[in-house]
Structures are given as C-alpha cells and as structure tokens.
Amino acid sequence: MNYHVAKNGAQLGLLSDADIMDRMARGELSASDLCWTDGMTDWQPLGTKFRVPPPPAELNPYAAPTSNVLAREQARRLGDHPGFWNRVVAHIIDSIVMNIAGGALGFVLGLGLASTGVDDETTAEGLGALVGLLVSWLYYAFMESSSSQATLGKMALGIVVTDLNGERISFGRATGRYFGQIVSAITLCIGFLMCAWTEKGQCLHDMMAGCLLYKKS
Numbered sequence: 158m159n160y161h162v163a164k165n166g167a168q169l170g171l172l173s174d175a176d177i178m179d180r181m182a183r184g185e186l187s188a189s190d191l192c193w194t195d196g197m198t199d200w201q202p203l204g205t206k207f208r209v210p211p212p213p214a215e216l217n218p219y220a221a222p223t224s225n226v227l228a229r230e231q232a233r234r235l236g237d238h239p240g241f242w243n244r245v246v247a248h249i250i251d252s253i254v255m256n257i258a259g260g261a262l263g264f265v266l267g268l269g270l271a272s273t274g275v276d277d278e279t280t281a282e283g284l285g286a287l288v289g290l291l292v293s294w295l296y297y298a299f300m301e302s303s304s305s306q307a308t309l310g311k312m313a314l315g316i317v318v319t320d321l322n323g324e325r326i327s328f329g330r331a332t333g334r335y336f337g338q339i340v341s342a343i344t345l346c347i348g349f350l351m352c353a354w355t356e357k358g359q360c361l362h363d364m365m366a367g368c369l370l371y372k373k374s
Contacts, residue, residue, distance in 0.1 A: 160192040238358030239372040250310030298331040337362030
C-alpha cells in the first residue's frame with residue numbers, strides 16, 4: 158500500500174509501506190511524522206500504522222547483549238551444563254551398555270565364523286573390531302540425533318546434546334562429534350577434561366562439532 162507522507166509540515170510524496178519502514182529504520186522518518194491514504198479520514202502519525210524498529214545495538218548503549226539473552230533462554234528451557242562428573246557417569250553407563258551389546262554381537266559373530274569354517278584368529282579379531290566400531294558409532298550418532306537427543310547413559314543423567322542454538326543435532330553433526338573424540342583422546346585426554354573449565358562446559362570434540370550439552374532442570 159502507498160501513503161502520502163509529511164515531515165515537519167512538508168509533504169514528501171507518495172511512499173510505499175516498504176519504503177516507509179526502510180526510512181524509519183534509517184532514522185529518516187519517525188513515529189510522529191504523518192501519513193495519509195485513501196480511506197483515512199485525516200492524517201495520522203506513522204506510529205499508528207507502522208512499528209518503529211529498535212535502534213541497532215551498537216547505537217544503543219542500553220541494549221542487552223543478544224548472546225546473553227539467548228544463553229539465558231537456553232538455560233531456562235534446557236537447564237545448566239552437566240559438568241565433568243555427570244558426563245563421566247553417563248559415559249560409564251554407555252560403556253556398560255556397549256560392552257553388553259559387544260559381547261552379544263561377538264558371540265553371534267563367533268558362531269557365524271565357526272559355521273563358515275574360518276578359524277583365523279587375526280581375521281576374527283579384525284572383523285570384531287570393525288563391527289564394534291560400527292555399532293558404537295551408530296549407537297552414539299543415532300541416539301544423539303534422535304528425538305531423545307541422548308544416549309542411554311545421558312538419558313539416565315537427564316543430559317541432552319544440542320547444537321549451539323539449543324536445537325536437535327543432525328546425524329552428520331552427531332557423527333562428527335563421535336569421531337571428534339579421537340582428537341580429544343590423542344591430546345592426552347585433555348580434550349575430554351576441557352569440559353571442567355570451558356565457559357559452556359564443552360569438551361574439544363563438542364567445540365569441533367558445534368555442540369553443547371545440557372542437564373535438564
């Protein structure tokens with residue numbers, strides 16, 4: 158829609174609503190300037206028709222930092238970061254789960270190899286290690302990218318994995334987080350310990366994958 162606009166008693170001509178909003182955002186028009194269009198009985202302040210955009214944060218010394226607002230909203234919705242020992246307990250539970258699953262799969266794999274006549278110990282160990290890696294990867298990646306956003310160990314502790322905006326992560330991001338643990342490990346495990354002192358409670362592989370962990374309140 159187009160409006161006739163007047164500022165300080167002088168008419169500026171016919172402007173579209175998009176042009177008016179743009180000029181208001183730049184400070185060229187204010188809420189007290191007047192507008193009129195067909196159907197209006199009289200000139201009215203722009204503020205009655207258009208919402209005045211807030212000034213840019215860098216021009217408003219009283220504006221709250223956006224990042225702090227987002228952080229507080231995340232904390233309110235999701236809780237606090239779990240801390241080092243909560244993550245350790247969750248990892249222990251997941252390790253127990255994986256050991257049980259690995260033992261069952263190893264038994265089935267052993268029976269399968271025996272039935273095919275394969276008795277090469279090196280081959281069996283290599284195949285077992287490969288299957289174990291695949292199962293572990295799929296367990297962590299699928300569970301952390303699922304609607305639960307957590308492995309069984311994390312669920313037990315009320316921990317969820319999110320992206321930096323507090324949202325559910327994709328399977329690809331969960332995969333990156335899982336294999337990023339290799340980097341955390343080869344740094345003499347310092348990458349794992351980093352969650353004890355980093356501002357957002359992140360380990361090195363969390364930072365690499367752009368993930369955060371929260372403990373539901």
